[in-house]
Amino acid sequence: MPVITCIDDLKQLYRARTPKMFYDYAESGSYTGQTFAENSSDFARLKLRQKVAVDMSNRNTATTIAGLPASMPVGLAPVGLTGMQHADGEIHAARAAEKFGVPYTLSTMSICSIEDVAENTTKPFMFQLYVMKDQDFLAAIIERAKAVNCSALVLTLDLQILGQRHKDLKNGLSAPPKLTLPTLLDLATRWRWGMGMLQTKRRFFGNIVGHAKGVADPSSLMSWTSQQFDERLDWDKIARIRDMWGGKLILKGILDPEDARIAANFGADAIIVSNHGGRQLDGALSSIRMLPHIVEAVGDRVEVHMDSGIRSGQDVLKALAYGAHAAWIGRAYIYGLGAMGEAGVTAALEVIRKELDISMALCGERDVKNLGLHNLLVPQDFLTEYGA
Numbered sequence: 001m002p003v004i005t006c007i008d009d010l011k012q013l014y015r016a017r018t019p020k021m022f023y024d025y026a027e028s029g030s031y032t033g034q035t036f037a038e039n040s041s042d043f044a045r046l047k048l049r050q051k052v053a054v055d056m057s058n059r060n061t062a063t064t065i066a067g068l069p070a071s072m073p074v075g076l077a078p079v080g081l082t083g084m085q086h087a088d089g090e091i092h093a094a095r096a097a098e099k100f101g102v103p104y105t106l107s108t109m110s111i112c113s114i115e116d117v118a119e120n121t122t123k124p125f126m127f128q129l130y131v132m133k134d135q136d137f138l139a140a141i142i143e144r145a146k147a148v149n150c151s152a153l154v155l156t157l158d159l160q161i162l163g164q165r166h167k168d169l170k171n172g173l174s175a176p177p178k179l180t181l182p183t184l185l186d187l188a189t190r191w192r193w194g195m196g197m198l199q200t201k202r203r204f205f206g207n208i209v210g211h212a213k214g215v216a217d218p219s220s221l222m223s224w225t226s227q228q229f230d231e232r233l234d235w236d237k238i239a240r241i242r243d244m245w246g247g248k249l250i251l252k253g254i255l256d257p258e259d260a261r262i263a264a265n266f267g268a269d270a271i272i273v274s275n276h277g278g279r280q281l282d283g284a285l286s287s288i289r290m291l292p293h294i295v296e297a298v299g300d301r302v303e304v305h306m307d308s309g310i311r312s313g314q315d316v317l318k319a320l321a322y323g324a325h326a327a328w329i330g331r332a333y334i335y336g337l338g339a340m341g342e343a344g345v346t347a348a349l350e351v352i353r354k355e356l357d358i359s360m361a362l363c364g365e366r367d368v369k370n371l372g373l374h375n376l377l378v379p380q381d382f383l384t385e386y387g388a
């Protein structure tokens with residue numbers, strides 16, 4: 001196994017081993033990619049305050065996420081088509097997460113179905129829901145998540161309509177890939193990926209194929225979202241879904257203090273400050289910049305989580321110091337998965353935990369619960385430049 005020292009090591013391996021179509025799918029933002037880039041570059045503008053001559057022994061990264069125990073304040077965010085990044089990808093990622101003691105969230109747009117992941121894991125996972133127009137499908141998928149005991153419903157609010165990612169259109173993204181000449185040439189150098197795919201039956205949208213009626217092209221994310229996603233989603237519909245589900249509810253994709261206030265009054269168990277990893281509204285502010293405004297708006301009325309742009313334990317530390325209770329990673333674990341399957345996801349989690357632990361110690365802290373603004377050095381215009 002290659003020596004992995006950071007998330008970028010996994011990204012390089014992932015790029016070499018995964019078909020271009022799926023690498024591009026993950027490694028893109030919408031339109032110009034500005035928000036995608038700033039999600040990470042804004043983390044780099046925040047600095048950590050070093051402390052010396054303090055007792056650094058007996059450190060603790062364990063916490064709870066939406067009331068559930070976690071070995072560190074990090075979870076695996078929902079990622080569509082994970083089973084195209086690596087054969088049976090959702091099962092590999094869920095297994096790595098359960099062994100590591102962190103939550104895994106299965107996307108509506110996954111390749112392995114809810115039932116399949118449940119059969120191949122031993123602990124409950126979270127289920128991420130996109131709200132569909134088809135009420136029968138919507139009711140059924142909520143029941144399916146209940147039937148396998150999903151630990152929370154993560155309701156994504158920032159994708160009623162799909163942000164355009166240029167490369168997906170140019171590559172003809174589909175699951176499984178259509179065998180055109182460029183795809184075949186690309187696959188010829190990705191033999192591990194191809195072998196894995198030949199050995200599995202899980203190559204379609206497992207939660208949808210066989211469950212949804214009247215979808216013209218079930219292989220295409222683009223056609224499915226344009227036909228089925230409910231553009232009329234509003235807080236009344238969200239309330240109905242909350243009642244249909246009846247369990248823990250996490251609202252994902254909040255990026256505005258006013259929306260956060262509504263979500264807090266709504267009685268969600270947690271909200272995730274997120275711009276979908278820069279894949280939806282290009283030109284939106286980075287999540288790490290919006291986080292403190294949202295924390296200020298909701299106080300302790302709801303648990304505030306964040307995602308978008310996290311590539312290291314130092315980034316997690318900065319998010320926690322800025323008021324997040326937990327952080328979620330998307331691409332960071334997808335790089336690991338594409339590089340080495342379950343072992344790669346575990347490697348990504350290990351890298352992040354170690355970086356978080358060591359950086360926390362060098363900040364003079366022993367427990368993730370004690371991190372706060374006192375650990376950060378923030379540029380003077382960071383909060384005020386855009387008057388959010």
Ligand SMILES: Cc1cc2nc3c(=O)[nH]c(=O)nc-3n(C[C@H](O)[C@H](O)[C@H](O)COP(=O)(O)O)c2cc1C
Binds near residue numbers: 080156277
């Ligand atoms: C390839 C890819 C697919 C995604 N699919 C979904 C999805 O199906 N549902 C969802 O709620 N979020 C989805 N997201 C967004 C992630 O849940 C998360 O918000 C984002 O990846 C965080 O940014 P990061 O990748 O910089 O960590 C996806 C992200 C990526 C990169």
